[in-house]
Amino acid sequence: MLTKFKRIIGLLLIMPAIASANVSEYQLDNGLKLIVKEDHRAPVVVSQVWYKVGSSYEHNGITGISHVLEHMMFKGTENLGPNEFSQIIAANGGRENAFTGRDYTAYFQTLEKDRLEVSFRLEAERMRKLVINEAELLKEREVVAEERRMRTEDNPHALVREAFNATAFVNSPYHHPVIGWMSDINHYEASDLRQWYQKWYAPNNATVVIVGDVEPDAVYSLAKKYFGPLKPEITAQVKPQIEVEQRGKRTIEVKAPAELPYMMMGWKVPVVKTVDKEQSWEPYALEMLAGILDGGASARFSRDLVREDEIAASIGAGYGLFSRLADMFLVVGTPSKGHSLLGLQQAVMEQITTLQTELVSEQELKRIKAQVVANAVYERDSVFYQAMQIGMLETIGLDWRLTDQYVDNIQAVTAEQVQKVANKYFIDEGLTVAELIPMPLDSKRPVASAGGRHGH
C-alpha cells in the first residue's frame, strides 16, 4: 500500500508551477496542493486550508463528526494549548474561523500580508499534531448541541430542510445534516475523533489557498518550510454512494411551532462533477433556468408570483453547480395571506410548465448573462470570496479554472438548452415536496422533544 502511495506522489511532484493569469499553482513532495492568487489592492492576505472531508464522507451513527472535529481543531495540539491557536492569531491582528460543509472542511485566517507565516506555522501544526482531549471533547459536544438547537431545533425552516433532505436522498450521504443528528452528537467518543482525524487530515488530502498582496514564490517557500516536513497519509477511498433511482414523487409534512406555512420543492439534477461529458452544458442551463426564475427583482418569480398574482409572500429558486455528488434544484417559499401551500405549489408548477413548453426570451437570457458578467467583476472586491471559489472547486475534485470559464459557459447557454433541461429534470419522478404545518406557538413544548438530552 505504502509503495503504491509513494509512486503516486512521485508523479505528482514533478508537476511544475502552473501560472494562469494571476494564479500560481504548486504541489509539495508530500502531496499538499498550494494555490496562490495575487490581489494587490490592499496589504492583506487570506489563508485557507481545505480538507477533502465533510458530512458527505460520514455514515450513520457518526453524522456531524467532521463538524465536531472542526471545533476540536481549536482545542490544542502537541505544542499548543486549548484555544491558544486563536489567541496567537488574535495577537497578530488576524481574523479566523472555520467551516464545514457536505464536501469540505476549511480553516481560514485573514491577516496583514507580512503575518502569513503565523498562519502556516499554526496550520501545519494542527494538520498532523492535534490532541483530542476527552474533557475538552465533552464540553465541545455540549457547544455543538447548543449550536444545533440554535440553528435547527428552534428554527422551523431548518427542521423542514433537514426532513426534506432525509426524504429526497435515500442512500446518498446528502441525506444527513452537516451538523449531524442530535443523537450522534451526544455520543462521539474521543477515539472516533482520533480515527477521523488520522484518516483525513494529511498534506496529501489538503489544499492551501492564498489570496492577497503576496509574491507567489515567496509563499511557496514558506509553505515548503512549514508544510513540507509533514508526512502524507494513506487516505481512504470514499465510496461512490450513488443515489438510487427515485420512482415517484415524495411528499412529507413537518409539524413545528410556527406562525407561517412554508414549503420546499426539489428536483434531482446533475452537477458539473456528475454530469455526462456529452451533456456538460446541462448544469449551466440549469443555472440559467434558476436565473430566469429568480435572478433578481425582474425575474419571473418576483414578477409573476410575488407582484402580479400575489400568491407568494416570498419565493426563491436555488441551484449549485458545484458539489461532489448529484444534488437538487430547489424552490422554497411562503404563500401570501389567503393563499395555501397547495396554491403556491401549483403556481410554481405552472412556471415550470411554461419553461417546458415555451422558449425563454432573448431579453431574459441577455439579462441573466449581463448579471453574470457584472458579478464576475463585483466578486473580485472580496479576497475571501475569491479564495472560497478556488478552494471549494479543488476540494470537490474540479479544476479551479472553472471559475474563469464560468462566465463563458453561461454565455453559451441557449433558450433551447434551458427548455431541454426543464423537460428532462423537472419531472415527478425526481420531485420531493416538504410542507411546514404550523403548530400553535403558545403550547408548552413537551420535554421529550427538547433536543434529546442524554445524560451520562
Added chain:
Amino acid sequence: MGIRSIVLLLGVLVSVSGQASPKIEHWQTENGARVYFVPAPELAMLDITVAFDAGAARDGKQSGLALSTNAMLNEGAAGLDTDQIAIAFEDVGAQFGNSSQRDMAILSLRTLTDKVAFAPALEMFTNVLSNPDFPLASYQRIQKQMLIGLQAEKQSPSAISSRAFYSNLYGKHPYSSMPTGNEESVSKLSLDELKVFYKQYYVAKNAVIVLVGAVELAEAKSIAEQVVSGLSVGQRAKQLPLVAPLSQEKTIVIDHPSSQTHIVMGQAGISRGDADYFSLYVGNHILGGSGLVSQLSNEIREKRGLSYSVYSYFRPMRELGPYQFGLQTRNDQAKEALEVMTNTLKAFSEKGPTEAELVAAKQNITGGFALRLDSNSKIADYIAMIGFYGLPLDYLESFKSKVNAVTVEQIKNAYSRRVQADKMITVLVGGETE
C-alpha cells in the same frame, strides 16, 4: 473574455498597496448634499450609497413609516413601474439596494463603470431617488408583506428578544420601536403619510452621498450632482431627544416553545463620536467583542460549554445606542449562563483588564486594521458612517493611534461612569426548563 482580460490588466498596472487608509475627498453638491469620495481604480465598478437621516427614529407614532417609505421608492418612479425599474438595473448587471434602520435610510447602487452599463444604471438610480410615484397597488402589497414579516418574527426567539429589549431599554425614546413597526401601526399607515415623510426627509440637506470606485474626481463630482439633482434642498432632520439612563434593573421573561432560552441583556451605551468611544470600544473588545478569545467566550463557551455564541458589543448611534450582551443556551441552563455572564461583566467593570489583556487587544485591533478596509464595500461602509455621523475625515488615519493610547485606567474609569452592571435590562425568551 475581452472585458475580463482588460480588467485583470488594469488591476496589475494601477494597484497601490500598502497605503494606510484611503484619502477621502469631501464636498457639497449645489443643493447641499454632503459628498464623500474615495477613488478605487483597480476594479471597473462603482459603489454609490446615499444615506438619509430618515430611519425609524423619525417614525414618530407611525411605527414602520420610515421603512415603508424606503421600500416604496423602487416600486414606481418617473412613470415606470416596478418591473421596468428592475429590468433597467438588471439588464446592465447593476445591483440596486434599499434598507432602513433606526438612524439611516439607505439607497445604494453597485454598477460597472463601462459606458453601456453605467449611464442607464445611474439614470434609473436618480429617478428612484428623486421621482418616486408611490403607486397604490404596490403599497398594498408592500404593506401585506410587512405584516407577514411581523408574523414571521413571532416564530424567531431572537427576533422576539430583540424587540422586547429595545422597547424596554428605550421606553419613550424613538429608538424603542423596531424599524419593521408593529401590526397595529403598519395596518394603519397610509400612502399619503409615506409621501409626506418622503418630502420632508428625502432632501439634499438631509443626505450623505458616498462614492467608492473607478471614477476620477471630476466624474465623481458630476455623478453626485446628478444623483441628487431632483431633490429639493430641504432641511436636515432635527436633533433626536437624549436617551434617559435606566433608573433600575428590569427582567422580562417571555414564554416561547423553543429548546433554548435566548438571553439579551444591556443598557444605553454610546453615541458616534462619543468622548469615551475608544476606552469603551477597547474595553469591550476584551470583555466580549473579540470572538473566541474574549473573556465572555472563555467563561461561557470554553470553560463551561454553555453556548455556541456569546457576545457583547456597543452599537454607537446618533444618540446612545445599546450596549448589548447575548447568548443562547438550553432552557435549564439559562439561569446559570446569565449568572456567569453578569458576573463576568461585574468583575470586568470593577477590575478592568490586565495589562497583558490590553496589549493583546491592541495587537489584535491595530495589527488587523488593514482588514477593515480591504474592499470597496468595506470602505464605502466606513465612509458612510464617517459622513453620516460627521466624524472627522482623519477618523481612519488616527484610529490606530487612538486605540494604542488607551490605558487600563481609562477603561476602568469609563466603565465606572458609563456601565452600570446592576441596572441592566434583561430579556429571556424560551421554553420550559423541565
